[in-house]
Amino acid sequence: MSDTVLLEVCIDSIESALAAERGGAHRVELCSNLMDGGVTPSAGLISNIRRKLSIDVHVMIRPRGGDFCYSAEEFETMEQDVLTAKQLGAKGIVFGILTSDGEVDVPRTRHLVQIARPLNTTFHRAFDMSPDLGKSLADVIAAGADRVLTSGGEQRVEDGILAIAKLVQAAGERVAVMVGSGITESNVRRIIRETGAREIHASLRTRIPSPMRYRNDRISMGPAKGREYDRMIVLEHTVRRLLESANNGVAG
Secondary structure (H helix, E strand, O other), X not given: OXXXXXXXXXXXXXXXXXXXXXXXXXXEEEOEOHHHOOEOOOHHHHHHHHHHOOOEEEEEOOOOOOOOOOOHHHHHHHHHHHHHHHHOOOOEEEEOOEOOOOOEOHHHXXXXXXXXXOOEEXXXXXXXXXXXXXXXXXXXXXXXXXXXXXXXXXXXXXXXHHHHHHHHXXXXXXXXXXXXXXOOOOOHHHXXXXXXXXXXXXOOEEEEEOOOOOOOOOOOOOOOOOHHHEEEEEOHHHHHHHHHHHHHHHHO
């Protein structure tokens, strides 16, 4: 087992991407609309970030928010988005597809993995929405994905530590198990120590005020009033501190 920890930072802007790289992140997961769990970013954003970063960029392939059971038309969109990300120089894609029964959709997952090659592939936390994590792990492996992102079927990774440890043991060398959802500087050592995972996924977003001087408080563009005048970004020092804590946890 490796004695270092690989850190993936979830980002939705060039500013956050550059901060993640400066802080020592090994790769970024590029999304848009993180307020809804992340959806596929624009071609322009993928291209711009890919040009500016030297670390790997993995692109979210998710046509909408909500559940992970997609129509034929939505799946066609995902196919095209995979090919676009590939063409624009992404190093990996991130996606998750479930059946209406909540199980991993193996045929569709395998298809996206195949058309993405040689890009790296991650099955995201749709995995945690499935009824049997052990079976879902076997399905992800059968579909050929390189990695699964999980919180152990819980809202926060701290509550899924026992489940994750079992997944790491069951996965062996067949697929990487990356842990995420609520990882912080204060809990990352315990998570690494007790799960045996060596890849972590974190958003590390910090709220900063908008530079807008004029504000129309009568109008909200979404369900969260005032969200138009907040920005959530990744800060370099938070990335660096998390990574230092993580590696100290391995060393300890």
